[in-house]
Amino acid sequence: MAKGRVRFRVERCKACELCVKFCPKEVLALDKNSINPMGYHPITAVREDACNGCGICAVMCPDLVIVVERE
Numbered sequence: 501m502a503k504g505r506v507r508f509r510v511e512r513c514k515a516c517e518l519c520v521k522f523c524p525k526e527v528l529a530l531d532k533n534s535i536n537p538m539g540y541h542p543i544t545a546v547r548e549d550a551c552n553g554c555g556i557c558a559v560m561c562p563d564l565v566i567v568v569e570r571e
């Protein structure tokens with residue numbers, strides 16, 4: 501299976517959770533231990549090992565926060 505890694509421009513995240521809802525592998529979640537400059541808990545990868553590199557999260561994000569790297 502394809503493997504992927506996700507990187508985030510966390511300062512742009514508005515915590516809308518669209519990416520969380522659409523990720524088929526439940527990789528993503530808001531980081532409750534962090535607050536970005538806009539005052540939101542930003543996105544993070546909680547199950548990065550499960551990422552398949554599909555890129556759906558990056559397509560769904562309206563704020564271009566997510567960059568997917570395929571391995």
Ligand code: SF4
Nearest residue numbers: 523551552554555557
């Ligand atoms: S690339 Fe696909 S599997 Fe990986 S975090 Fe994004 S939506 Fe989930």
Ligand code: SF4
Nearest residue numbers: 513514516517519561
């Ligand atoms: S990364 Fe994008 S889609 Fe995901 S919560 Fe942040 S703003 Fe929303």
